[in-house]
Amino acid sequence: MDEKKILTYEGLKRYEDELENLKVVKRKEVAEKIKEAREQGDLSENAEYDAAKDEQRDIEARIEELEKILKNAEVVVEEEVDLDKISIGCKVKVKDMELDEEVVYKIVGSSEADSLKGKISNESPVGKALIGAKKNQTVKVETQVGVLKFKVLEIERPQIA
Secondary structure, three states: OOOOEEEEHHHHHHHHHHHHHHHHHHHHHHHHHHHHHHOOOOOOOOHHHHHHHHHHHHHHHHHHHHHHHHHOEEEEOHHHOOOOEOOOOOEEEEEEOOOOEEEEEEEEOHHHOEHHHOEEEOOOHHHHHHOOOEOOOEEEEEEOOEEEEEEEEEEEOOOOO
């Protein structure tokens, strides 16, 4: 039994769009590359053929991965998120007590996490510590560099794009 993947609606849509693109567009493109490379004759020393076959293998592996994620997806309905406490799907503004700066995070499932975009996993140390916290509560996070403290300033529902 595969584990459930928790996704926001935005994450679900992104994965569905990527899967559709891979199946409809990328498969045809790589099939055409393979066909053109075959027409060049000897396949034993044909770099274009080898590259196209590698690309085809990568596309098929990604399709399989996306289908597995989507098959096991549990979508968080962000409109129904309880804003009294932090949960998956929330956008949260916290104050890093050590650095004395405000940071905004969106709590997402692990497959959607992207720290560069402020999306942190519910399974990350910071995400785990924040889940269940309420406004004005201070949470402590055990990390490799020591204990971090965050004060919850705001909990809000993210805007659906």
